[in-house]
Amino acid sequence: MTKLRLAIVGAGPAGIYAADILLKAEKEFDVSIDLFEQLPAPYGLVRYGVAPDHPRIKGIITALREVLDTGRIRLFGNVLYGRDITLADLKKHYNAVIFSTGAIRDADLDIPGIDLDGSYGAADFVSWYDGHPDVPREWPLDAKEVAVIGNGNVALDVARMLAKHADDLLPTEIPANVYEGLKASPVTDVHVFGRRGPMQVKFTPLELRELGELRDVDMIVHEEDFDYDEASRNAIATNKQVLVIDRVFTQWRARETGAASRRLHLHFFARPAEVLGEDGAVSGFRWERTEPDGEGGVRGTGEYREIPIQALYRAVGYFGSPLDGIPFDEKRGVIPNREGQVLGDDDQPLPAVYATGWIKRGPVGLIGHTKSDAMETIRHVIHDQSSWWTPAEPDEESVVTLLSERGIEFTNLSGWHKLDEHEQALGAPHGRARIKVVARDEMVRASNRP
Numbered sequence: 144m145t146k147l148r149l150a151i152v153g154a155g156p157a158g159i160y161a162a163d164i165l166l167k168a169e170k171e172f173d174v175s176i177d178l179f180e181q182l183p184a185p186y187g188l189v190r191y192g193v194a195p196d197h198p199r200i201k202g203i204i205t206a207l208r209e210v211l212d213t214g215r216i217r218l219f220g221n222v223l224y225g226r227d228i229t230l231a232d233l234k235k236h237y238n239a240v241i242f243s244t245g246a247i248r249d250a251d252l253d254i255p256g257i258d259l260d261g262s263y264g265a266a267d268f269v270s271w272y273d274g275h276p277d278v279p280r281e282w283p284l285d286a287k288e289v290a291v292i293g294n295g296n297v298a299l300d301v302a303r304m305l306a307k308h309a310d311d312l313l314p315t316e317i318p319a320n321v322y323e324g325l326k327a328s329p330v331t332d333v334h335v336f337g338r339r340g341p342m343q344v345k346f347t348p349l350e351l352r353e354l355g356e357l358r359d360v361d362m363i364v365h366e367e368d369f370d371y372d373e374a375s376r377n378a379i380a381t382n383k384q385v386l387v388i389d390r391v392f393t394q395w396r397a398r399e400t401g402a403a404s405r406r407l408h409l410h411f412f413a414r415p416a417e418v419l420g421e422d423g424a425v426s427g428f429r430w431e432r433t434e435p436d437g438e439g440g441v442r443g444t445g446e447y448r449e450i451p452i453q454a455l456y457r458a459v460g461y462f463g464s465p466l467d468g469i470p471f472d473e474k475r476g477v478i479p480n481r482e483g484q485v486l487g488d489d490d491q492p493l494p495a496v497y498a499t500g501w502i503k504r505g506p507v508g509l510i511g512h513t514k515s516d517a518m519e520t521i522r523h524v525i526h527d528q529s530s531w532w533t534p535a536e537p538d539e540e541s542v543v544t545l546l547s548e549r550g551i552e553f554t555n556l557s558g559w560h561k562l563d564e565h566e567q568a569l570g571a572p573h574g575r576a577r578i579k580v581v582a583r584d585e586m587v588r589a590s591n592r593p
């Protein structure tokens with residue numbers, strides 16, 4: 144029987160679901176899958192994006208782990224595509240490749256002052272609090288007043304992590320340095336800004352409601368933002384999500400505030416205009432008040448407002464990164480593709496090269512969406528059998544030899560199990576499920592110990 148030797152680059156949910164779907168699909172060939180991941184541990188943004196105080200979502204790792212544990216997928220961790228392994232290598236050893244490399248960078252926000260000291264991208268902060276090995280261990284948390292720009296779930300995660308008392312994060316898997324950093328934070332006020340109205344937000348009701356449950360944090364909303372126009376009233380009447388969001392705000396509007404030591408302010412109809420600076424550092428934020436334009440959008444009113452802040456986080460979206468030898472759409476930050484078939488300059492599918500997940504579709508949508516994405520891509524992988532590559536060295540050992548000869552300290556699945564157990568053992572004496580290991584060399588050491 145023919146065998147498909149498939150390389151998948153990126154061991155986030157998209158890559159793992161793609162492997163799972165292919166293994167379970169009806170097909171007239173055998174499959175052998177190698178999963179390459181730049182980090183020593185799998186699971187992508189489920190491990191390094193989802194907030195540590197969302198254990199239910201982090202629990203998706205259990206389902207992803209079951210896929211890896213079927214024993215039908217080999218994991219090569221700590222292997223960076225483009226440096227440790229190239230497209231030419233993949234062509235030599237595999238019939239096809241799926242790129243599922245996600246998106247890790249912050250999208251830009253083009254306003255004056257955005258490069259001042261104290262102005263950060265949300266993705267970097269998320270990587271810090273989730274213990275990503277490639278960001279510095281220290282994070283400057285010395286601001287009392289902070290602005291978070293954006294009205295999606297990531298903005299709410301960032302705002303919540305900034306406003307929440309560090310002790311309330313102790314039951315989670317946060318690394319020790321993150322706890323220490325947050326514990327020392329002098330923050331009193333976190334201001335979240337969105338361009339549109341409260342009924343046009345992108346966050347989900349569950350994430351919003353959670354903010355109101357933070358201990359010793361007052362939710363501050365402004366009555367002027369709740370003078371609904373017809374489009375907003377319509378949205379409440381016809382969309383259940385919006386209805387629930389409206390209910391949450393209604394509760395907060397009626398709440399007594401003033402007793403808490405920290406405040407989380409939500410500002411709507413606020414278009415970012417400028418990050419103000421003093422001596423090169425963030426000292427304030429200036430925005431233009433907007434109003435509904437009657438067509439579901441907003442327009443500026445010409446009225447500008449300012450508040451003092453000492454730090455600013457932009458949570459205006461993630462952005463994919465280009466991959467060596469693979470076409471890239473610079474505007475959208477994705478690999479150009481049709482239903483997962485990667486397209487060349489002539490708009491025609493490149494043989495045997497596929498994409499799935501956030502690098503295929505752009506950085507929107509929940510983990511579950513990467514499953515339907517993967518189904519679409521895998522359908523093409525199966526149907527395109529006649530255009531797969533014909534590798535010169537398809538045997539499974541030759542890749543192991545190649546990586547070893549290059550001196551790459553790759554990790555494998557049993558190594559991940561060892562690291563996983565090590566992290567759990569670190570947490571046990573403190574009554575915590577795990578404490579994450581952050582440093583890459585320490586992760587590799589724990590994975591590759593005999």
Ligand SMILES: Cc1cc2nc3c(=O)[nH]c(=O)nc-3n(C[C@H](O)[C@H](O)[C@H](O)COP(=O)(O)OP(=O)(O)OC[C@H]3O[C@@H](n4cnc5c(N)ncnc54)[C@H](O)[C@@H]3O)c2cc1C
Pocket residue numbers: 152153154155156157158179180181182185186187188189192193194197200222223224225243244245246247269296297300461466499500501502507508509510511513
């Ligand atoms: C801050 C944040 C919070 C989120 N919270 C939630 C939530 O609560 N619930 C929810 O459902 N969704 C949440 N999401 C969305 C969810 O994380 C994504 O839908 C999902 O992770 C996308 O999957 P992916 O596999 O495409 O990308 P990723 O999860 O990013 O995985 C890509 C993998 O590819 C690897 N990689 C990248 N480049 C290379 C390379 N050159 N060589 C080798 N490997 C490479 C990366 O290291 C990574 O492991 C959140 C996202 C963010 C950013």
